[in-house]
């Protein structure tokens with residue numbers, strides 16, 4: 001009954017509308033209709049002119065190209081005042097990280113330096129979305145001067161925190177094509193290493209952490225002093241002391257990608273340059289075992305005026321990666337190829353490296369990872385056995401003072417056998433092994449296993 005009524009009313013309204021339209025068409029001549037249309041458009045402009053509000057649009061695509069500002073705004077608004085949101089979207093981008101909650105609402109109000117702004121997401125009929133920012137004319141200077149920049153930076157930093165990290169390795173150059181993508185292959189990086197579980201001297205660890213923090217927050221500082229925003233770390237020490245593990249911990253701490261640069265797959269300096277300029281910001285570029293990757297030592301012969309020597313040097317630099325190619329890259333090309341990068345070299349043989357490569361300023365921090373100290377052992381005991389003390393700790397402490405053992409070997413002894421943690425058994429095992437080593441080292445000197453000339457598998461390459 002009611003439905004019939006409603007339909008009846010609707011029908012008669014439509015009939016009146018058609019009648020009105022037909023009359024309008026007959027009464028008003030064409031030019032008058034155009035004039036009315038123009039008036040309406042003009043009045044719209046008048047309203048806009050007198051309106052105290054300004055609207056800025058940020059479309060998702062501009063001439064078929066993705067607008068990164070749109071993405072940054074999306075992330076910023078998604079994270080904005082999540083506590084006040086009515087609709088939230090949840091996703092998990094990294095297994096090791098919790099859920100990422102995003103505000104999922106079409107309209108969001110924001111206040112910045114006392115200026116009220118309103119964001120609205122508008123979807124066009126073709127599905128393209130646009131973020132519209134509305135604010136009072138009074139706030140124009142603040143909004144265009146600093147608010148938009150602030151939103152972009154916040155958005156990008158949230159994106160960086162949530163993004164999946166990647167581990168990239170260079171492809172051999174015969175596999176390169178014209179796209180930058182073909183230079184590096186990547187996998188998702190999900191390594192559990194952290195500074196918390198890294199066994200080393202706690203004071204040194206703290207120093208490194210502070211250095212990394214200062215670096216990653218140092219954008220303004222580096223700009224002020226006019227230096228490229230990069231930092232070099234040289235990690236050195238015997239095998240199994242945690243160099244690769246520390247790189248993974250650094251990447252996890254800063255949320256940076258890792259570029260594992262395999263020098264032996266590179267033919268010459270120009271390939272090196274191509275690879276390095278294709279790396280992205282917020283990344284760690286790693287050259288493992290720099291001493292045995294490429295013969296970088298002794299490549300810088302003294303010029304003695306003999307042209308043939310010069311020629312020889314030039315030939316070399318055309319045909320292979322040289323020390324000077326690497327140095328040029330570290331010093332020079334950096335500034336031209338983006339920002340916020342860390343370079344890490346690792347070596348087991350510090351003494352083999354050319355002093356030019358490791359001088360301060362190129363490698364800002366030299367970090368020695370050495371044999372297991374008692375402090376480092378305590379971290380491992382906590383990680384593997386979940387104990388802070390044990391009657392055997394005293395004996396282990398004095399044995400560690402007299403014996404050289406890599407944390408990797410200690411870790412192996414403490415590792416659960418068949419998934420069973422046996423504190424007493426593991427520690428006894430360790431004591432026995434330390435005693436054996438002590439005797440061996442007393443009888444034969446410390447001579448830790450000499451590394452073979454070639455590059456061995458680091459943790460990174462082990463992942464492929």
Ligand SMILES: Nc1ncnc2c1ncn2[C@@H]1O[C@H](COP(=O)(O)OP(=O)(O)OP(=O)(O)O)[C@@H](O)[C@H]1O
Pocket residue numbers: 197198199200237238239240241242243244245246347348369376406407408409411458459
């Ligand atoms: N300082 C450490 N803290 C915690 N675990 C460690 C440490 N050092 C080594 N380990 C353990 O030993 C394994 C091997 O260590 P890692 O690969 O980091 O050694 P490395 O110094 O890179 O050795 P290499 O010189 O042979 O490349 C790691 O997977 C880790 O489990």
Ligand SMILES: [Mg+2]
Pocket residue numbers: 243244245288346458459
């Ligand atoms: Mg290693």
